[in-house]
Amino acid sequence: MCRKAFDAWQNPDYSALARDTDMFAFDLDGTLARSKQPMKTGIAGIFAALTYVCPVAIVSGGRLSLLHSQIVDVVDDVMNRENLHLMPTTGTRYYRWDGNGWECVFEKNIPEEDAKKAVESLNRRAAQLGLLQGETWGERIENRGSQITFSALGQNAPADIKEAWDPDASKRNALAAAVARDLPNLTVKSGGSTSVDISCKGIDKSYAICRLTQIFNIRPSRILYVGDRTDENGNDYPAVQAGTTAMHVRGPEDAVELIKGVMRAKTGGYVFDALERSVELNGRDSHCDSAQFDAFVSSLPELIAKH
């Protein structure tokens, strides 16, 4: 099956898109925000507004702490938390707002027996390759549940020392190759400047999409997936392959336009910004005060039901 993502800036049929979309799922880095950076003001208010219009999921390879610093912390007070769904570490974990905090609904961890073998292999192979010498900063092996990470100089080594340790990636590639031979049940990858990452096999963004369709009991085509790497070599491509309605964006600026287009179509012409507390109707500022803004947000379910 060869699927392709649509280009968001190529004037899609927003009415059809709005009609056929039950929820949005976004990639994070390069889509909602620059790599590891918090979401910027221009997109943050519109993104927060979208959480009042339909359910929104974030599907990222990053850890939960990054989803918080890049997204949740930026719009925490102004979004509809009940409609935000967090899927860090490529959907191996799922968090939703339970009224008091972010509840972990499920986590897919490496089975204990496999995790033991992974730690044993990392220690043995790293010793054989002479990678356990010298000073370390913190633990070398961290079991994050869904991922085991080996950091040759420890978790907390200074960045400049880490970068100088294996500039051509030959040490970590050699370790990853040796460990991969020991662990046929797991995926072993050479990671950041000093690290090797081990995870369950078959975990990519199609896994996350599959979990979303189960959680929401919807067909994948009802999910509008938005990512910057939807090409065949990109990490968003598995989400395209999973059967979502996928949109390619070049960055947050495209993502904002796409969200506005769908929001307009779902609300009969309204676009609003939950940070600025402003409302536009058909491109015109409708000059509402704070009370009117709250009244507008309360009227949304009715407005959406009509369109």
Ligand SMILES: [Mg+2]
């Ligand atoms: Mg990306």
